[in-house]
Amino acid sequence: MQDLSTTPAIDMQNITCRFISPDGKATIALQDFSMSVERGEFCAIVGPTGCGKSTTLSLITGLLKPTTGRVNVMGQPVDGIDPRIGFVFQNDAIFPWRTVIDNVAAGPMFRGQRSAQAKELAQEWLRRVGLEKFGQHYPHQLSGGMRKRVSLAQTFINSPEILLMDEPFSALDMQTRTVMQDELLQLWAASGGSVVFVTHDLEEAIALADKVIVLTARPATIKHVYDIDLPRPRVMSEIRYEQKFVQYAREIWDDLRAEVHIG
Numbered sequence: 735m736q737d738l739s740t741t742p743a744i745d746m747q748n749i750t751c752r753f754i755s756p757d758g759k760a761t762i763a764l765q766d767f768s769m770s771v772e773r774g775e776f777c778a779i780v781g782p783t784g785c786g787k788s789t790t791l792s793l794i795t796g797l798l799k800p801t802t803g804r805v806n807v808m809g810q811p812v813d814g815i816d817p818r819i820g821f822v823f824q825n826d827a828i829f830p831w832r833t834v835i836d837n838v839a840a841g842p843m844f845r846g847q848r849s850a851q852a853k854e855l856a857q858e859w860l861r862r863v864g865l866e867k868f869g870q871h872y873p874h875q876l877s878g879g880m881r882k883r884v885s886l887a888q889t890f891i892n893s894p895e896i897l898l899m900d901e902p903f904s905a906l907d908m909q910t911r912t913v914m915q916d917e918l919l920q921l922w923a924a925s926g927g928s929v930v931f932v933t934h935d936l937e938e939a940i941a942l943a944d945k946v947i948v949l950t951a952r953p954a955t956i957k958h959v960y961d962i963d964l965p966r967p968r969v970m971s972e973i974r975y976e977q978k979f980v981q982y983a984r985e986i987w988d989d990l991r992a993e994v995h996i997g
């Protein structure tokens with residue numbers, strides 16, 4: 735019998751994903767696409783614009799079904815929305831009309847926790863992301879970096895076993911971005927969950943991940959998987975200057991550049 739505790743967190747095998755537009759035109763986003771993510775692994779996906787990175791995340795969430803192939807999450811076929819999966823996207827999924835604490839408490843309350851308990855837990859998460867004094871603020875009163883912290887608290891409060899991130903920091907300025915990357919790594923290290931992180935920024939991918947997956951131009955398939963053997967804990971502002979980091983960046987960019995030019 736299959737041991738579910740040791741199966742990969744995500745296992746996608748022989749996926750094809752084809753979209754048919756209203757005028758009947760077919761777009762093949764993914765073809766012969768197979769990848770897996772181990773439990774506790776931080777996996778980054780890079781590839782040319784429009785190749786199928788977000789489509790890959792949609793397949794893992796179950797929002798999209800593959801045309802052929804199979805997607806397993808924790809050893810089981812994906813079947814509808816899975817509460818073990820959390821998301822952080824480029825645009826914050828926070829309600830503008832709710833206070834920060836009510837935004838963070840929303841997940842536990844949705845799952846049936848009593849308001850007082852959910853708010854206590856939310857306050858603890860606000861403390862962890864450095865926003866303990868901002869619970870009664872509204873999102874429009876916060877900076878972009880602070881709103882991103884709310885998004886992280888809102889997601890991690892649900893203890894996701896898998897975290898899907900689609901260019902979560904791309905709208906932030908460089909300094910805020912570096913701070914948020916460090917915070918993400920700390921939260922992830924404490925959570926023990928798996929992450930799939932889509933980004934256009936190759937250096938961000940290398941600095942954060944255990945494994946960088948390079949996709950080909952559309953229809954996307956896996957071009958190469960790079961294991962990133964850099965020590966942890968990592969400090970984002972320092973890791974970029976390490977010799978090994980520079981070597982990875984050069985090698986992977988050579989691979990990616992060819993696809994970007996095809997795209």
Ligand SMILES: Nc1ncnc2c1ncn2[C@@H]1O[C@H](COP(=O)(O)OP(=O)(O)OP(=O)(O)O)[C@@H](O)[C@H]1O
Nearest residue numbers: 753754755761763782783784785786787788789790
């Ligand atoms: N629902 C849909 N219907 C039709 N075509 C779609 C749909 N979703 C995605 N596509 C097409 O599939 C291809 C892959 O899209 P996807 O958003 O996955 O790419 P991406 O790599 O995330 O892009 P980007 O780098 O620009 O964020 C694109 O050509 C896109 O137009």
